[in-house]
Amino acid sequence: MSLCRAIKSVSEISKITFFFVLVVLVSGRLVAAEEKPKPQVLLINCNIFDGKSEKLSTNARVLVEGNLIKSVGDAKLKSAKQAEVIDCAGRTLMPGLIDAHWHTSYCCAPQSTVVTGDILEIAIRGALGSEKTLLRGFTTVRDVGGNPFATKKMIDAGEIPGPRILPSGPPIGQTGGHFDYRPYQSVPTNPADSQWYWYSVGLMAMADGVPEVIKRAREVMRMGASQIKISSGGGVSSVYDPLDVRQYTFDELKAFVEVADTYNTYVASHIFTDEAAQLAIKAGIKSIEHGFLMSEKTLQMMKDNGVWLSIQPLLNDEDAFEFNDPGSTKKWIEVTDGTDKIYKLAKKVGVRIAFGTDMLFDAKLAEKQGVFLAKLKRWFTPYEVLKMATSENAELLKLAGPRHPYQAGPLGVIEEGAYADLILVNGNPLKDINLVADPHGKFDLIMKDGKVFKNTIK
Numbered sequence: 310m311s312l313c314r315a316i317k318s319v320s321e322i323s324k325i326t327f328f329f330v331l332v333v334l335v336s337g338r339l340v341a342a343e344e345k346p347k348p349q350v351l352l353i354n355c356n357i358f359d360g361k362s363e364k365l366s367t368n369a370r371v372l373v374e375g376n377l378i379k380s381v382g383d384a385k386l387k388s389a390k391q392a393e394v395i396d397c398a399g400r401t402l403m404p405g406l407i408d409a410h411w412h413t414s415y416c417c418a419p420q421s422t423v424v425t426g427d428i429l430e431i432a433i434r435g436a437l438g439s440e441k442t443l444l445r446g447f448t449t450v451r452d453v454g455g456n457p458f459a460t461k462k463m464i465d466a467g468e469i470p471g472p473r474i475l476p477s478g479p480p481i482g483q484t485g486g487h488f489d490y491r492p493y494q495s496v497p498t499n500p501a502d503s504q505w506y507w508y509s510v511g512l513m514a515m516a517d518g519v520p521e522v523i524k525r526a527r528e529v530m531r532m533g534a535s536q537i538k539i540s541s542g543g544g545v546s547s548v549y550d551p552l553d554v555r556q557y558t559f560d561e562l563k564a565f566v567e568v569a570d571t572y573n574t575y576v577a578s579h580i581f582t583d584e585a586a587q588l589a590i591k592a593g594i595k596s597i598e599h600g601f602l603m604s605e606k607t608l609q610m611m612k613d614n615g616v617w618l619s620i621q622p623l624l625n626d627e628d629a630f631e632f633n634d635p636g637s638t639k640k641w642i643e644v645t646d647g648t649d650k651i652y653k654l655a656k657k658v659g660v661r662i663a664f665g666t667d668m669l670f671d672a673k674l675a676e677k678q679g680v681f682l683a684k685l686k687r688w689f690t691p692y693e694v695l696k697m698a699t700s701e702n703a704e705l706l707k708l709a710g711p712r713h714p715y716q717a718g719p720l721g722v723i724e725e726g727a728y729a730d731l732i733l734v735n736g737n738p739l740k741d742i743n744l745v746a747d748p749h750g751k752f753d754l755i756m757k758d759g760k761v762f763k764n765t766i767k
């Protein structure tokens with residue numbers, strides 16, 4: 310062996326040795342990281358409503374590991390020695406609730422603050438409202454308009470308590486449409502005018518014409534939206550749009566859908582009437598928000614095209630929204646006169662129905678989120694109500710595809726691999742749905758992402 314070759318093989322050997330040592334070190338570290346056990350919680354003596362089945366499984370156990378459900382079983386199910394054990398003592402364990410039509414930014418701040426106040430106050434009130442939302446048992450919300458991004462970021466990082474949020478970001482509307490809340494004197498606009506405050510802080514957005522629609526929709530996706538929310542029909546709280554108007558042309562609606570499609574997600578649209586709904590369905594919109602004034606024909610068209618009815622049990626009852634504008638009050642009555650009929654028709658047709666509350670501008674009213682859920686008993690059995698607010702709402706959220714922020718497991722169900730978002734109810738809500746109307750009295754334990762946020766059992 311020449312000197313040269315000998316030196317070369319020594320250097321090869323040292324390279325191999327170095328590589329080997331590196332592999333040992335790295336794999337050692339990996340093993341060390343894997344060996345650190347995730348915390349476990351074992352829930353025993355539970356009656357389980359799993360989000361799907363009408364039958365409670367009795368005397369069952371659920372093992373939570375980290376933020377997921379590791380297993381569901383009977384008395385034989387064992388945990389690691391150091392697991393925390395919670396005795397359900399025969400209470401009903403159910404999946405955390407999902408509100409499919411929520412506004413983190415608008416729910417809990419007074420109208421005067423939202424309309425004329427500072428985005429910082431709106432955001433702080435939204436964050437405070439989020440903790441209360443979670444403590445009402447709503448562990449997930451689909452936010453269909455506003456600027457909840459900072460709140461969501463801090464909730465997901467575990468820095469503040471709150472539900473999972475699937476944000477739409479600023480909802481997009483046309484000039485004179487449902488999201489045009491500018492003062493009367495704001496038109497005609499001049500391209501040199503600065504943007505109105507709400508639009509510059511991401512509380513809402515406006516777009517007219519296909520190029521602007523495409524740009525705004527992309528901006529909203531860039532902000533981190535899970536889905537795009539628009540308005541394509543007249544609104545109640547807005548002043549310049551009677552209920553019968555269609556908003557956006559077919560080409561504009563299609564442009565929204567195309568942008569959503571390029572991001573592998575979908576468009577949800579605020580709509581009350583048949584004409585607006587049918588145009589939206591033809592354009593490819595997948596979630597109709599409200600829809601109170603629609604006919605059986607439109608509901609059938611929705612069913613045939615896999616379009617969801619995301620509706621709220623809003624009635625002209627003791628919880629009626631109050632409006633400063635008499636025109637809005639009139640529209641409210643017209644819309645809520647349709648509530649009873651639309652629920653009955655939707656159930657008859659078999660269109661997919663999502664539950665939401667759409668609480669606006671009133672922290673006290675927002676406290677009634679569970680009361681609104683219980684109002685569904687007018688049209689549905691307790692089982693149907695609970696399934697809608699858990700596993701079925703979770704199915705709607707899946708339309709966001711890869712933009713769904715929570716991909717580690719399913720939501721709205723109690724099964725192996727699902728997120729550990731759980732409520733322990735003192736009683737059986739499948740027999741008495743009114744239990745969900747009193748979360749502070751009847752929900753003894755609330756867990757989200759494997760962490761306990763409320764526990765009054767001890």
Ligand SMILES: [Zn+2]
Nearest residue numbers: 410412453667
């Ligand atoms: Zn809304």
